[in-house]
C-alpha cells in the first residue's frame with residue numbers, strides 16, 4: 001500500500017473519510033489523505049487510495065483553486081478544449097502542468113501569470 005507523506009511535517013497522512021476534515025462527508029468521493037497535525041489534505045479518485053495530487057495546506061489549496069479558475073475558464077467558456085489548454089501550458093512550461101501536484105503557492109502563481117499571458121486576455125475572474 002502506498003504511503004502518503006505530509007510534505008509539511010513529513011509524517012504519514014491518514015487515509016480517512018473527509019468528515020474528519022469537514023465535520024461531515026462531502027462529495028461522492030469522500031475518501032482523502034489527511035494530516036491531523038497540520039491540517040493538510042488531498043482528496044482521492046473515486047474513494048480509492050489513489051490521491052488526486054499531493055497534500056496541501058489551506059494556503060496552497062486556495063492557490064490551486066485560483067489556478068484552476070483561471071486555467072479552466074479557457075476550456076469551459078473559451079474556444080479551446082481541455083486537452084488543448086493543457087497542451088499549450090505544457091509547451092510554455094516545457095513539462096506537464098498539473099495544478100493538483102503543485103508544491104508551493106508560487107508554482108500556482110506562475111501558472112496563473114503564464115496562463116493570462118499566453119491566452120492574452122484579462123481574466124474574467126477576480127483573484
Ligand SMILES: [Zn+2]
Nearest residue numbers: 006009035038
Ligand atoms: Zn503534516
